[in-house]
Amino acid sequence: MSSRTEQQEQHGQGGQGGQQASSVTVLGLGPMGRALTTAFLEAGLRTTVWNRTPGRDKELVERGAISAPSPEAAVAASELTVVCVVNYDASDAVLRRAEVAKALKGRTVVNLTADAPDRSRSTADWAADHGVRYLDGAIMTPTDSIGTPDAVFLHSGPLELYREHQPVLDALGGTHTHLGEDPGRAASYEIALLDIFWTSMAGYAHALAVAKAEGITAKELAPFAQGIGAILPPIFEDYAAKLDAGDFSGDDNPITSAVSSMHHIVHTSEAHGIDASLMRAAEGMARRTVGRGHGADGFVRIAEILGDRG
Ligand SMILES: NC(=O)c1ccc[n+]([C@@H]2O[C@H](COP(=O)([O-])OP(=O)(O)OC[C@H]3O[C@@H](n4cnc5c(N)ncnc54)[C@H](OP(=O)(O)O)[C@@H]3O)[C@@H](O)[C@H]2O)c1
Numbered sequence: 685m686s687s688r689t690e691q692q693e694q695h696g697q698g699g700q701g702g703q704q705a706s707s708v709t710v711l712g713l714g715p716m717g718r719a720l721t722t723a724f725l726e727a728g729l730r731t732t733v734w735n736r737t738p739g740r741d742k743e744l745v746e747r748g749a750i751s752a753p754s755p756e757a758a759v760a761a762s763e764l765t766v767v768c769v770v771n772y773d774a775s776d777a778v779l780r781r782a783e784v785a786k787a788l789k790g791r792t793v794v795n796l797t798a799d800a801p802d803r804s805r806s807t808a809d810w811a812a813d814h815g816v817r818y819l820d821g822a823i824m825t826p827t828d829s830i831g832t833p834d835a836v837f838l839h840s841g842p843l844e845l846y847r848e849h850q851p852v853l854d855a856l857g858g859t860h861t862h863l864g865e866d867p868g869r870a871a872s873y874e875i876a877l878l879d880i881f882w883t884s885m886a887g888y889a890h891a892l893a894v895a896k897a898e899g900i901t902a903k904e905l906a907p908f909a910q911g912i913g914a915i916l917p918p919i920f921e922d923y924a925a926k927l928d929a930g931d932f933s934g935d936d937n938p939i940t941s942a943v944s945s946m947h948h949i950v951h952t953s954e955a956h957g958i959d960a961s962l963m964r965a966a967e968g969m970a971r972r973t974v975g976r977g978h979g980a981d982g983f984v985r986i987a988e989i990l991g992d993r994g
Pocket residue numbers: 712713714715716717718735736737738740768769770771773774775777778796797798799823824825826827
């Protein structure tokens with residue numbers, strides 16, 4: 685998250701002068717909405733909350749939050765509303781109610797709900813049609829990071845609007861990066877980053893099953909698993925320097941070698957009756973890349989083949 689392009693604007697913890705209104709509304713009180721609300725309260729902001737299922741605000745109200753009886757009452761209480769619900773079907777179900785849209789007119793929504801980039805763009809279009817000022821965003825770290833320097837927030841949408849609300853968003857702690865005016869851009873980054881995360885987690889879950897079948901406990905594997913994980917960041921950095929320039933060279937680790945290594949995992953898994961479809965899919969992508977004459981290239985040549993719908 686440290687590198688950025690010229691169109692990105694990044695800032696960390698700390699207010700920007702405090703001239704922005706010191707109130708905020710939070711819609712959605714799941715684990716993340718509660719963490720956001722707690723951070724706002726700890727920063728001394730007047731924080732109004734609403735959740736679809738009543739009663740989930742009890743602890744927050746005890747800490748000073750104001751419980752709104754309806755989403756329209758909640759959004760009317762602040763110039764800025766932060767939305768954090770399960771997905772955009774849920775955020776649409778709240779924001780697009782006629783009475784909520786009416787109350788939001790001229791006010792700002794920062795939607796920190798996770799979903800696909802096209803959903804962010806269509807909600808931004810809806811907001812523009814209804815006179816609602818709209819920023820989209822993504823939260824890339826878990827609930828316990830919120831309000832601490834470890835939190836990572838991505839934002840997209842009109843830069844001036846983002847700057848206007850930066851002082852309130854800063855109350856959430858961590859690093860905030862504005863990635864561009866396209867409202868879907870934060871979600872685009874999020875999808876790419878979660879692609880890394882979930883395929884890694886799926887690999888880890890599969891590795892635990894294979895290790896167990898070979899008599900290795902999760903605890904025995906853990907220090908070595910951490911070692912494998914630590915290999916990845918320098919690989920990302922190394923490839924980032926080369927990939928955008930179209931350099932797919934394999935150096936000491938060509939795809940042909942990766943295919944062989946992956947096949948050992950398929951063989952061992954299936955010998956234990958463990959589903960190897962995840963690794964078979966990866967091996968298949970690598971074999972197709974070799975089949976196209978790129979066997980001497982590095983593993984990430986696969987990205988180009990996938991992009992070609994290969
Ligand atoms: N938890 C994390 O560590 C984490 C980290 C990064 C990003 N995020 C993202 O943050 C967002 C919120 O996550 P979460 O952890 O708080 O829990 P979640 O289970 O993803 O979302 C729960 C919230 O969504 C609401 N909701 C669900 N369907 C709804 C509907 N149809 N109408 C209105 N509200 C609805 C729930 O209301 P009810 O209480 O009424 O069911 C609750 O407030 C998600 O997009 C998630 O991907 C979470």
